[in-house]
């Protein structure tokens with residue numbers, strides 16, 4: 566079983582990848598329309614975590630994306646930590662990477678409100694921009710009715726599980742794209758420089774690959790999880806794939822996924838904590854690694 570996910574940002578966020586869109590008629594949301602066209606071609610479902618700013622500023626382009634039957638809309642923060650420098654500085658001081666509690670409360674509420682008002686979508690699935698969760702996030706998300714989160718990168722988490730405040734987490738358990746892919750500004754020189762500053766590594770190391778090699782790894786890892794009978798949560802951003810090779814590798818991946826069951830994040834709500842016997846047996850032999858709490862005053866994060 567596969568849960569394909571991607572994150573979508575408004576152009577007002579000015580993230581690095583967006584600066585590499587050479588056609589001025591295109592935006593990340595318009596590129597996501599092409600991604601959804603490919604989902605339709607292969608009959609693959611995806612949960613797209615969309616920033617509130619896309620609903621606010623780019624609704625005409627976003628509407629066909631969020632109303633498509635193969636798309637579940639998840640929340641990706643209303644303001645998405647903009648301007649990032651301010652949120653990073655505040656986070657370094659306080660450990661609250663998403664600003665003061667009252668602000669994060671407002672941000673989550675606005676995200677849910679704008680998606681409901683514009684698209685009629687009831688959001689139950691969430692991923693923080695840059696996976697930036699702090700000690701207030703889960704309490705606030707649960708308060709606003711969010712049920713599912715997917716902010717951790719854990720190669721050995723092959724089944725969703727209940728965490729604090731009754732939320733269910735389904736970590737990304739297949740090598741994510743952006744941080745492991747040469748594309749846009751992430752040239753081999755850039756990645757080497759970032760690694761020299763020991764910016765950080767996730768479960769898949771601090772290594773980057775060409776899009777072709779990354780695609781092969783994804784297919785291998787998904788098939789391994791599929792053989793166990795687990796849930797593979799894949800992160801493939803529309804913009805990263807557009808920039809890396811104009812969706813060529815994504816199409817190969819979707820062609821492989823087409824023969825397997827794909828699910829929305831919201832559909833795995835009832836599966837948490839009751840894995841099939843084969844998954845339980847596998848987990849007994851491969852207990853998940855103990856991991857430090859990811860957030861705190863000295864918390865570090867990937868994604869640049």
Ligand SMILES: [Zn+2]
Nearest residue numbers: 572693694695
């Ligand atoms: Zn994001």
Ligand SMILES: [Zn+2]
Nearest residue numbers: 582743804805
């Ligand atoms: Zn990227």
